[in-house]
Amino acid sequence: MERICSKVGCQREAVSTLTHDYEGRMAAIGPLGAGDDPHAHDLCAHHTERMTMPAGWTVLRHSTLRE
Template sequence: MRERLCSKVGCAREAVTTLTFDYGDQMAALGPLGGGTDPHAHDLCAIHTDRLSVPKGWVVIRHETLRV
Protein backbone atom coordinates (compact mmCIF):
# COMPACT_ATOMS: atom_id res chain seq x y z
CA MET A 1 0.00 0.00 0.00
CA ARG A 2 1.27 3.47 -0.89
CA GLU A 3 1.98 5.86 1.96
CA ARG A 4 -0.50 8.72 2.24
CA LEU A 5 1.00 12.13 2.80
CA CYS A 6 -0.29 15.17 4.66
CA SER A 7 -2.44 17.46 2.50
CA LYS A 8 -0.84 20.64 3.87
CA VAL A 9 1.26 22.42 1.26
CA GLY A 10 4.96 21.74 1.74
CA CYS A 11 4.46 18.94 4.27
CA ALA A 12 5.90 15.55 3.37
CA ARG A 13 4.97 13.71 6.58
CA GLU A 14 2.84 10.58 6.65
CA ALA A 15 -0.89 11.25 7.16
CA VAL A 16 -2.53 9.81 10.27
CA THR A 17 -6.02 11.40 10.20
CA THR A 18 -8.63 12.57 7.71
CA LEU A 19 -10.41 15.91 8.05
CA THR A 20 -13.79 16.71 6.50
CA PHE A 21 -15.97 19.81 6.71
CA ASP A 22 -19.71 20.41 6.88
CA TYR A 23 -20.02 24.08 5.95
CA GLY A 24 -23.78 24.19 6.49
CA ASP A 25 -23.49 23.05 10.11
CA GLN A 26 -20.17 24.84 10.69
CA MET A 27 -18.52 21.61 11.75
CA ALA A 28 -15.20 19.87 11.10
CA ALA A 29 -14.83 16.11 11.63
CA LEU A 30 -11.43 14.60 12.32
CA GLY A 31 -10.91 10.86 12.48
CA PRO A 32 -8.83 7.90 11.38
CA LEU A 33 -7.62 7.84 7.77
CA GLY A 34 -10.58 7.51 5.45
CA GLY A 35 -10.68 4.65 3.01
CA GLY A 36 -12.04 6.49 0.01
CA THR A 37 -10.81 9.15 -2.35
CA ASP A 38 -13.21 11.92 -1.37
CA PRO A 39 -11.97 15.16 -2.98
CA HIS A 40 -13.41 17.09 -0.03
CA ALA A 41 -11.44 15.14 2.59
CA HIS A 42 -7.99 16.23 3.69
CA ASP A 43 -5.38 13.89 5.16
CA LEU A 44 -3.25 15.36 7.95
CA CYS A 45 -0.02 14.32 9.68
CA ALA A 46 0.20 14.16 13.49
CA ILE A 47 1.66 17.66 13.77
CA HIS A 48 -1.05 19.30 11.64
CA THR A 49 -3.73 17.25 13.42
CA ASP A 50 -2.57 18.67 16.76
CA ARG A 51 -2.43 22.22 15.36
CA LEU A 52 -5.87 22.09 13.76
CA SER A 53 -7.93 25.25 14.16
CA VAL A 54 -11.31 26.14 12.70
CA PRO A 55 -13.18 29.42 12.28
CA LYS A 56 -14.75 30.99 15.37
CA GLY A 57 -18.14 29.44 16.08
CA TRP A 58 -17.31 26.12 14.42
CA VAL A 59 -17.33 22.78 16.23
CA VAL A 60 -14.64 20.10 15.87
CA ILE A 61 -15.74 16.49 16.23
CA ARG A 62 -12.80 14.18 16.94
CA HIS A 63 -13.43 10.50 16.30
CA GLU A 64 -10.89 8.49 18.27
CA THR A 65 -10.03 4.89 17.49
CA LEU A 66 -10.25 2.34 20.26
CA ARG A 67 -6.92 0.98 21.43
CA VAL A 68 -6.80 -2.40 23.10
Protein backbone atom coordinates in the same frame (compact mmCIF):
# COMPACT_ATOMS: atom_id res chain seq x y z
CA MET B 1 0.98 3.32 -0.88
CA GLU B 2 1.85 5.89 1.80
CA ARG B 3 -0.53 8.82 2.17
CA ILE B 4 1.00 12.23 2.74
CA CYS B 5 -0.37 15.17 4.76
CA SER B 6 -2.48 17.57 2.66
CA LYS B 7 -0.91 20.69 4.21
CA VAL B 8 1.20 22.58 1.68
CA GLY B 9 4.89 21.82 2.11
CA CYS B 10 4.35 18.98 4.58
CA GLN B 11 5.78 15.60 3.62
CA ARG B 12 4.85 13.69 6.79
CA GLU B 13 2.79 10.52 6.68
CA ALA B 14 -0.96 11.11 7.11
CA VAL B 15 -2.62 9.61 10.20
CA SER B 16 -6.11 11.16 10.11
CA THR B 17 -8.69 12.59 7.72
CA LEU B 18 -10.44 15.95 8.08
CA THR B 19 -13.89 16.45 6.60
CA HIS B 20 -16.03 19.55 6.89
CA ASP B 21 -19.52 20.93 6.33
CA TYR B 22 -19.32 24.65 5.58
CA GLU B 23 -23.08 25.20 5.75
CA GLY B 24 -23.33 23.46 9.13
CA ARG B 25 -20.06 25.00 10.39
CA MET B 26 -18.80 21.61 11.50
CA ALA B 27 -15.55 19.69 11.01
CA ALA B 28 -14.69 16.09 11.87
CA ILE B 29 -11.26 14.54 12.34
CA GLY B 30 -11.05 10.77 12.40
CA PRO B 31 -9.08 7.77 11.18
CA LEU B 32 -7.84 7.81 7.60
CA GLY B 33 -10.77 7.71 5.21
CA ALA B 34 -11.10 5.67 2.04
CA GLY B 35 -9.06 8.22 0.13
CA ASP B 36 -11.49 8.83 -2.70
CA ASP B 37 -13.37 11.85 -1.29
CA PRO B 38 -12.20 15.11 -2.90
CA HIS B 39 -13.64 17.07 0.06
CA ALA B 40 -11.58 15.18 2.66
CA HIS B 41 -8.06 16.19 3.66
CA ASP B 42 -5.46 13.84 5.12
CA LEU B 43 -3.39 15.23 8.01
CA CYS B 44 -0.18 14.12 9.73
CA ALA B 45 -0.04 13.82 13.54
CA HIS B 46 1.53 17.29 13.82
CA HIS B 47 -1.25 19.03 11.88
CA THR B 48 -3.99 16.88 13.43
CA GLU B 49 -3.04 18.13 16.91
CA ARG B 50 -2.73 21.77 15.83
CA MET B 51 -5.80 21.98 13.57
CA THR B 52 -8.17 24.82 14.45
CA MET B 53 -11.38 26.00 12.83
CA PRO B 54 -13.00 29.45 12.72
CA ALA B 55 -14.88 30.72 15.78
CA GLY B 56 -18.39 29.31 15.95
CA TRP B 57 -17.49 26.00 14.31
CA THR B 58 -17.98 22.64 16.03
CA VAL B 59 -15.05 20.23 15.79
CA LEU B 60 -15.64 16.51 16.34
CA ARG B 61 -12.49 14.54 17.11
CA HIS B 62 -12.76 10.76 16.92
CA SER B 63 -10.23 8.79 18.95
CA THR B 64 -8.94 5.33 18.25
CA LEU B 65 -8.11 2.90 21.03
CA ARG B 66 -4.42 2.40 21.71
CA GLU B 67 -2.77 -0.39 23.64
